[in-house]
Amino acid sequence: MPTLIKLAGGAFAQVEDDFVHVTDEDDAPNVDAVILSLARFQAEGEALLAAGRKVGVRLESDQAVEDLSYDLPRLSVVAVAFPKFRDGRAFTSATLLRERFGYRGEVRAVGDVFREQAGFMVRCGFDAFEPSDGSTADEWGKAAKRFRHVYQRAADGRAPAFEERA
């Protein structure tokens, strides 16, 4: 069971994960909250939601957030995957979820999730993390808050340098 760290009210804390990651091969577990692949969601999501379950979707880095846009209001979690540390597509996916589609649910980083990218992730609108480097919530929070200033507007709403100066 990977650690789940959540960001709420500016603080990072390790929390119990209510959701179960269900792969395409698994039988559907009998739990209240599941995270499914996009394909499985498209096949079974309707029924699960109708049964009152909480549903999240795992978005791979080559899948377009646009394909989810219609369903976003009904999703509790979008788990955006980092297949490799170097694959930065997830940063665009998260940014679009927040800024373009106004998604307010949980955006969770899964896959190759290292604390060196914590700051970038938070800025792009991720608010939940499953670190693969063994980071504790404390270490994750420190890494995420490393820089006192930022230079761009981003999904986290932090004031960039030019607003601090004004």
Place this chain on the structure above:
Amino acid sequence: MYLYDALDKEFLADRSAEFRGQVARRLAGELSEDQFKPLRLMNGLYLQLHAYMLRVAIPYGSLNVVQARRLADIARRYDKGYGHFTTRQNIQFNWIKLADAPDILDQLAEVDLHAIQTSGNCIRNVTADPYAGATAEEVDDPRVWSEVIRQWSTLHPEFSFLPRKFKIAITAAPRDRTAARVHDIGLVARRDRDGTLGFEVIVGGGQGRTPYVGPTIKEHLPAGRLLSYLQAVLRVYNRYGRRDNIYKARIKILVAALGAEEFARQVEEEWGKIDAARADLPDTELARIRGAFATTPFETLPATSAIFEANKAADPAFARFVRNNVKPHKKSGYAIVEVSLKAIGHTPGDATADQLEVAADLAERYSLNDLRVTHAQNLVLPHVKLDDLPVVHAALQKAGLATANIDLASDIIACPGLDYCALANARAIPVAQHIAQKFADADHAEKVGELKIKISGCINACGHHHVAHIGVLGVDKKGEEFYQLSLGGSGAEDASIAQILGPALPADKVAEAVDTLVDKYLSVREGDERFLDTFRRVGMAPFKEAVYADAH
């Protein structure tokens, strides 16, 4: 000149502290080299053949005197007494110890320098016209826009893990001294008929194993919309650029695969969805940055100088220096002075700590505290009074910095090659030295005129051989170093990719072949044609025949 405020300084301090922690973890064995590699690369630290190399960013090639002295200091304390200027206006130190790197970064940060984004798959240090703020050719000061991009691209949350590295160059002059057309993005500022400032946006140029002159995807982007448009280009690239093969991951491959028109359409579509009010820089911040560059304290001077004229008449060496290294300035009574780092027989682009200090002293006394780096690996004193030119020349002479060869055959661009680089097939520096020797006779070199020779030690093309008038590429033939020559390239406003001359030559035949090419050119040139113009007129055949005649 833009000066870092408290906020910029705190940012650099945070960055330095972060890296110090990472190095400590590496030295304590908590991080393996594999885990450490992406982290050190984010701070410009490469592992080369013999030692670590640290690449320090010189944003848009602009240094103040304190910074130049600090670089000299670091060369002396932590390297073997010299540094190497690169084709992207940065400086590299080749002999760095890992344990020293955090201290070096701290010392750089004290003078507002850093190594952020000098490597890795991110938006690299932006390069600009080294004559910015000094040449009358420009329609605006490109440093303003470079600084805008520097800030916007620094630790950009969305674009720090792109498919591949991303290089942006900016010029605001019709004569392109930045190689804008062979960058991932080249920006050429222009004014409309009604005076509105805009950028021609060129995307998908590049060198490496698949060289391209980039197509223009937007003729006139309103200047105030620059950041939202860059965001759109980068976003399309980040989403759709290839990640399965690093040799096909640059944006040029995406642009070529989609076609420039389709790529432009996708960018337009994305751009249309971006909230401009959030993405574009507010006018107040733009005005603040512009203000920082608008304060150069020029004096009002007469257009001519008696001292200058007298020295030119009396001293042929000075007159030659003026002909080749001194360029017109926008202010009357001033000149732009190019300082060549291409002394015959030396390593192109290397400067010793002493030379850096001489350049800094001259910049302080005679060039309004301003020193520039060019993409051709030379330095520039951008604002020298005509009256001061003779003393500046004399001081440069004393320091071995007065070689009067800017844009001539011995002003060679060369990559580090097999002397330093782990990827090299062949040496580049000694080949450059041999070729330069052929043009040691300054009269001969001037008679030949503008001739851009560029040498890379392997197909990665760090030495720009694809855009050379005469390009030299090191190749490996069964363990032996061979060199392939190519002709007719240009990285300037008339950009083109050089064509291969013929079979590769052994090392000891290269300089001779260049000599033969030049003789051929001299025998067929018309009027004051440059080598490149002659090549474009007569084509490959006569040159090929001249070089390979013996082989028949």
